[in-house]
Amino acid sequence: MFKISDQPIDPAALQHQLRDPRAGACATFEGWVRNRNDGQAVEALDYEAYAPLAEKEGARILGEAREKFSVLNAICVHRIGSLQLGDLAVWVGVIAEHRGDAFGACRYIIDEAKARVPIWKKEHYADGGTVWINCATRGSAAGGTPP
Amino acid sequence: MFKISDQPIDPAALQHQLRDPRAGACATFEGWVRNRNDGQAVEALDYEAYAPLAEKEGARILGEAREKFSVLNAICVHRIGSLQLGDLAVWVGVIAEHRGDAFGACRYIIDEAKARVPIWKKEHYADGGTVWINCATRGSAAGGTPP
């Protein structure tokens, strides 16, 4: 399951969905809003998604992970909206019989999701500026609002 | 922190200890008691540790992980005692600024812990037999109690 959520993510509930007597390994990844990026003091983040395509592309990525690794189940949920420092932005959980597959698939899913799923991140800095990450280098005309 | 625990592991409490505004990534690994091993139906497990040396060796492993990866914090707790199917046997959590370090260190810690930390596992099978895992091949005189 790959889901875009405008509500806070509940990792315990998601991991509970993954319980399976065949599983010996559960690998999870959490992306948190951190207080710095590229040397800038970050105060908050906005995440925005093109949800219908994001969920389709996310489901494709989960399918690829199942082909590449021996996985019993995998879930990824990405938060959208306004997030504060320390907030959980994305959660990935994978269960497998063995840990190599659980780690490999978990890493594959987050790497591909960050590269391919249409989700955008706008950083708000302590100096008042904002940048849409990846859309342009900070300070260029395309990048956002200079402080 | 590397700890041997004779009480159930509480992942939410452990992960809460890892919260840090500098962290952008949290990778966790959970080892669960699964219902099969090498084609045998497993009913329960006993874990036994030589605790003082296990905690020393575990602390060394966490130190190595910090040298090899850019890690902000890492925790590993291993359960001992009698466990049932689905129970959590070991929990590893690592936080870092970036996900590559979090994944790398988490994997390193569980791999080294399984290879080096003096913890032993006895499997109880549906057919009534038991085996100390790794101590001997199943069925040999050294391996445990035949069914």
Next chain:
Amino acid sequence: MTKTIHVQYFAILREQRGLAQEKLTTATATAAEFYDELRGRHGFTLEAGRLRVAVNDEFVPWGAPLREGDRLVFIPPVAGG
């Protein structure tokens, strides 16, 4: 022959356009030509080479032909997580 196209904007494109979606008529034949037309009209800073495009909620090549009633999304570089 002109067609009516529904366009949805996200992230930096939404801010540069000042709205999240609009209905437009165009005489262009492909997604690429249509984006160039919009770029000229709205002053988008991103070149097509940095974007992907989706028609009716599926990624398509830039050369995909436009059809009456298509829903288009131009997709800036993503930054999930």
Next chain:
Amino acid sequence: MTKTIHVQYFAILREQRGLAQEKLTTATATAAEFYDELRGRHGFTLEAGRLRVAVNDEFVPWGAPLREGDRLVFIPPVAGG
């Protein structure tokens, strides 16, 4: 010269010995010689080559000399997780 050694057993060694710890006197000089002596006496199936040994809660080489009052643990192959 004999010394008194405290030995603790885990896992398969504990089961084969039938107890978790004991105090023994030995005339052997090293951990390796002491294990061979115990193996003969208690019928341990594991060869020393498959074990590690710790003295006073630290891993040591098999050739480590024994001293009066040492606490020894023979460590079967581990299987954490």
